[in-house]
Amino acid sequence: MKINHNDKDYIKAFNKLKELIKADPILIHPDFNKAFTLVTDASNFALGAALLQTDKVISYASRSLNGHEKNYSTVEKELLAIVWATKYFRPYLFGRHFTIKTDHRPLIWLSNLKEPNAKLQRWKIKLNEFDFDINYIKGKENVIADGLSRLNYENNNTAEVNINELFNDDDIDTVHSAETDSTYYIKITENAINIFKNQLILQRAQRQTITKRILYKKKIRNTINVTPESDILKLMRENLPEKGLVVVYCPDDKLFLQFQELYIKFFANNAKLKIMKSNIILRDITDNGEILTLIEDKHLENNHRGINEITEEIRKTHYYPKLQKEIQKYINNCEICNKAKFDRNPIKHSLNITATPKKHNEIVHFDIWYPQRGVMYLTSIDKLTKYATAKSLKDRTWISIINAIKERIQYLGKPETLVTDNELDTVLIKQFLKDNKINLHLTTTYNKTGNSDVERLHSTLNEHLRMFNDDGNNTDNMKEKVFKAITAYNNTIHSTIKKRPIDLINNLLPEQELIKFAETLQKQKEDIINNINRKENRVDIQDFQNKYIKN
Structure with missing residues (x-):
């Protein structure tokens, strides 16, 4: 049957239907004491989602796919719908357990991928922020999200149901973007509450109590234990100062939501008082x-x-x-x-600033390490993550070295550029690297700064071994000592990157965060090297081209 879009009865019925699906009893207000359900779907040109409780809709959302998203595979589009919907409804879902319903199995497909690309890794990390179960439903049962994903938008503009139309003014404050806070909403600090002068700990207990402690002569910590019968507003009025910054630690989400609503209603207009929330409390x-x-x-x-x-x-x-x-x-x-330990600051010529890679395995330094006479290891260190390996060698032949490189590739992936000194400069090793499309960069002879990352690693490992040797109770053999040394190195916060190398390997950051991380390291490197050159009056070789300078 062909529909006449200009028919008055058709237009009237359509508008009536729109009003019905936006009103009670079809559309309900959220109850934060009940679990949420998120239904998602994707078509070839749009995404659709709906937030439900007890099979009733709280909010609808949909948007069209842009040009490159339309080229995604079906399962990638379904996965994109989940990632987008969890982000859109984040104010409801974050920190709560909920259920996702979809008519495909994108998460199983993602978890079975052996080498997901950077995009899929980013999506996986984003979804790991949420606590959810996923239920798979038949396509014909997924009518709400399926209908939203079939909407065809002109000019590829994002189209979403206006939440302001779905809630009254009193409720709209509970729905806000996860990325931009309302002026009056309590903002979150990434720092621990311990560092702030005025601290407030708000928590549930069997009995209402209020304690006040003076810490380190300057910091004030009020701890308020509340019960279901407690008058939160009265407690706030009695314990919040008239001015200054107060940082709140509240592990109970529902209690903090109540605290925030009272703050917005009764305290937010006080420009002299500022409230922030911390999710971290240290001992x-x-x-x-x-x-x-x-x-x-x-x-x-x-x-x-x-x-x-x-x-x-x-x-x-x-x-x-x-x-x-x-x-x-x-x-x-x-x-x-x-x-x-020994002095690591010998006087040398000016240090050059090298480029910092923007991803794992972009540049990897290799060298042969001799912890004691007759014992040798092929060591490697990733220039960005500082993750290090040490593989025992029975000899220095090209076969042993290539096998050690192969093992490193097998477990950590193939480097784009391999940096080493002339000790690995053989025809067969070069051919192996060429066959595997690995660029080779050879440092200049007798210049250890060219391969400084791995030389610094050797220095640290040698320190570890000396510690073991000076410990009279240590009876480990050399192989066990090397294992413990390399493990301690990878599992300790690195002084340059301020992170543990093992964490960067096991939890790879999204591409944009890796780039930002690399840019920060590059800036730190430039500041450090410029400061060293200036502080130690290091010699610029270009100023002394006709003189001999020892490396």
Whole structure:
């Protein structure tokens, strides 16, 4: 039957239908005490989603696919619908368990991919932020999301149901973008609550109590335990100051939502008072003896790593105002460190600034390491993530070296560029790299700074071995010592990247975050090298072209 779109009865019926699907009882208000269900679907030109509770709709959403998205495979489009819908309805879903219903199995397909590309890795990481189960329904039963995904938009513009039309003014404050906060909404800080002067801990308990502590002579911490009968507004009025910044830690989402609503209604107009929320609380250490014991334990546990590494390790779980100063004092007086470590700042010519790779395996440094006479390892370190490997070699033949490189490729992937010195400069190794489309960069003879990443790795590993050797209770053989040394290196926060290499390998960042991470490292590198050249009056070779300068 052909529909006449100009027919008055048709237009009237269509408009009536639109009003019905936007109103009670079809459309309901959200109940945050009940579980949410997210239904998604995708067509060849659009995405559709609906947020439901008890099979009733809270909100609809849809958008068209752009040019390159239309070229996705069917399963990629279905996966995109889930990623987009969870982002769109994030204010409802984040931090709560919910159910996704779809008529395809994109998540199983994604988990079975052995080598997902960067786009799919980003999607996977985004979905890992949420706590959900997924139910697969027949296509003919997925009528709501399917209908939304069949809408054909002109000019490829995004079309979404206007949430302002679906809720009254009193409820609209509970629905806001996950990426832009309303002026009055309490913003979240990434820092732990411990560092702030005015702290408020709000939590549920069997009995209402209010405690006040003065920490480190300057910080004030109010802890309020509330019960279902507590008057939250009264407690806020009695315990919030008239001005200043107060940071709140509240592990109960429902309680914090109640706190936020009261803040918006009764306190937000006070321009002198600012409230922020922290999701991190560290263990406070107020006893000097306790912090010294913790520093000693971490220093020994991580095999005498440096000041920055131990500081970052302790800061993940504990708070102490002058932590780095205490760590520096302890390590500078460590007898084993003073005996085993050496000065790494010899006077040399000006350091050049090298490019920082923007992804894992873009540049990997290789070298042969000799921990003791007659023992050798092929070592490698990724220039971006600083993840290191050490493979035992029975000899220095090209066969042994190629087999070690193959093993590294098998477990960590193929590098784009391999940097090494002349020790690996053989015809057969070059041919192997050429066959596998791996670029080879050879450093200049007797210039260790050209392969400095792996040389610095060797220095750190040698320090680890000296620590083991100075420990009279250590009876490990060399192979076991090397294993422990390389494991300690990869599992400790690196002083340059401020992250553990093992974490960057196991949880690869999305492409844009990796680029931002690389740019930050490059800026840090430039600042450090320029500062060293200036501070140590290093010689610029271009200024002394006719003089001999020792490398």
